Amino acid sequence: MTSVNLPVPARALAIGAHADDIEFGCGATLAKWAASGTHVTMCVCTDGSKGTWDDNADLAALIAKREEEQRDAAAILGAVDVVFLRYVDGELESGLQPRAAVCKVIRRTRPDVVLGHDPWQPYRIHPDHFHAGMLVTSGIVAARDPHFFPEQGVAPHRPGALLCFEPGRVDHVEHVDGFVERKIDALLAHRSQWRSTMAIDDDPDRQRAVFAAKLHAQARAEGLRAGLRAGESFARIDDL
Numbered sequence: 001m002t003s004v005n006l007p008v009p010a011r012a013l014a015i016g017a018h019a020d021d022i023e024f025g026c027g028a029t030l031a032k033w034a035a036s037g038t039h040v041t042m043c044v045c046t047d048g049s050k051g052t053w054d055d056n057a058d059l060a061a062l063i064a065k066r067e068e069e070q071r072d073a074a075a076i077l078g079a080v081d082v083v084f085l086r087y088v089d090g091e092l093e094s095g096l097q098p099r100a101a102v103c104k105v106i107r108r109t110r111p112d113v114v115l116g117h118d119p120w121q122p123y124r125i126h127p128d129h130f131h132a133g134m135l136v137t138s139g140i141v142a143a144r145d146p147h148f149f150p151e152q153g154v155a156p157h158r159p160g161a162l163l164c165f166e167p168g169r170v171d172h173v174e175h176v177d178g179f180v181e182r183k184i185d186a187l188l189a190h191r192s193q194w195r196s197t198m199a200i201d202d203d204p205d206r207q208r209a210v211f212a213a214k215l216h217a218q219a220r221a222e223g224l225r226a227g228l229r230a231g232e233s234f235a236r237i238d239d240l
């Protein structure tokens with residue numbers, strides 16, 4: 001049974017491994033909620049320093065550029081805040097220290113709904129996506145229980161629901177008709193990723209259109225699952 005549309009949350013926190021992951025996974029859902037008044041926070045775990053095919057790239061400049069792009073994308077979606085945890089791109093681990101960092105973000109932002117990578121999605125090779133997913137689930141467990149990381153001095157917080165994006169199993173769809181353009185615009189704000197992630201390079205006008213058409217087709221396909229015009233699909237966990 002696939003559920004459709006959570007009640008619009010007062011506060012939502014989306015956690016991704018890299019700048020642009022959140023937009024790919026749930027950008028239209030965040031745009032929809034933000035338009036209805038949800039306080040949306042985005043949290044990016046890594047510094048994005050592997051995100052180029054240019055082997056002579058100035059990595060400090062790349063990191064700064066990607067944070068700027070992420071802030072622009074957040075503004076397009078209507079998110080209020082972006083938190084950068086700045087772990088080294090490609091080297092994210094789901095150990096205690098990063099878990100404490102994610103726990104602190106959850107306790108400080110007090111979201112009703114958390115969104116993050118599905119840590120159980122099979123046959124995924126990028127380790128950061130797996131570890132970011134584990135950090136979301138283990139971060140929620142720590143955030144809700146007072147004896148985890150008491151030195152943080154922040155009150156525990158238990159979110160009401162977790163939506164895992166790019167899910168291994170789909171049991172929830174958000175209806176995002178009218179918000180897919182916003183997702184595409186937010187993704188295009190990640191200009192440094194056009195070539196490596198979005199296949200926009202030597203023929204940008206045409207390739208941007210191809211990229212946009214692909215995202216519209218994906219939204220239609222995900223919506224169809226629940227009889228909707230456009231959707232983003234998730235694995236939903238309420239028992240947190």
Ligand SMILES: [Zn+2]
Binds near residue numbers: 021129
């Ligand atoms: Zn990623």
